[in-house]
Amino acid sequence: MHDIRHLIRIHASPERVYRALTTADGIHGWWTRDADLDEAVGGTGAFRFYGGKGITVVRVAELDPPRRVGWETVSSNAPGDWVGTTITFDLRAEGDDTILTLAHRGFAEPSDGFALVNTGWAYYLVSLQQYLETGEGAPQQDKDFARVIRRTGTPAERSSEGMSGGQR
Numbered sequence: 001m002h003d004i005r006h007l008i009r010i011h012a013s014p015e016r017v018y019r020a021l022t023t024a025d026g027i028h029g030w031w032t033r034d035a036d037l038d039e040a041v042g043g044t045g046a047f048r049f050y051g052g053k054g055i056t057v058v059r060v061a062e063l064d065p066p067r068r069v070g071w072e073t074v075s076s077n078a079p080g081d082w083v084g085t086t087i088t089f090d091l092r093a094e095g096d097d098t099i100l101t102l103a104h105r106g107f108a109e110p111s112d113g114f115a116l117v118n119t120g121w122a123y124y125l126v127s128l129q130q131y132l133e134t135g136e137g138a139p140q141q142d143k144d145f146a147r148v149i150r151r152t153g154t155p156a157e158r159s160s161e162g163m164s165g166g167q168r
Contacts, residue, residue: 004104004118008125012132014091017098018066020132021089030128030137039063045071049140054078058087067091079113100125 010017020026027035027047034048038060045058056078062070069089076082085106092099102121107114123143131137 001105002107002110002114004102004107004114004121006102006121006125008100008102008129009094010098010100010129010132011096012098013096014066014093014098016132017091017100017128018069020128021069022063022065028139030131030139031124032140034141044074049078056082061086062088078117080107080111080117081113082117100128 020030022037022039024035024037027037027045032047032049034052035046037043037045041060041063043060045060047056047058048054049056054077056076057074058071059074060070061072062068067090071087073082073085073087085104088103088105090101090103102125104117104121107117123138127137127139
């Protein structure tokens, strides 16, 4: 089996990050504006993309506020064959920030679809970061790579943060 793993630092509390991952309103701000999500273990989430042409349905498998969110993919027509894969978001506080680790596990093969999913998660995690840090994410319906890579602050401020691209 093949897995995707990403890590990102978000300047927000774990509680705020957790809410963005576990509520439909939160999902609307960074992943897809067309989503329903139950807020209890055993519930379901339905995430629709491209005018409803793409849909992924998950079962909420684990909620450990504000540390962990786990979903199991029930059905999906997303690239890479998501059915049977698991998606977890692990959160830990570090100062005033949250370190989020995403793991999307259980892909049968490292196909082109798997590569597209890997790239997609990177994009949407930056969208999540911007949603929580600026109030404006870039969910699928508003996808704009220029906005997601927008630099914030002056060059001197970015340099002092030790990372380029405005990411902290």
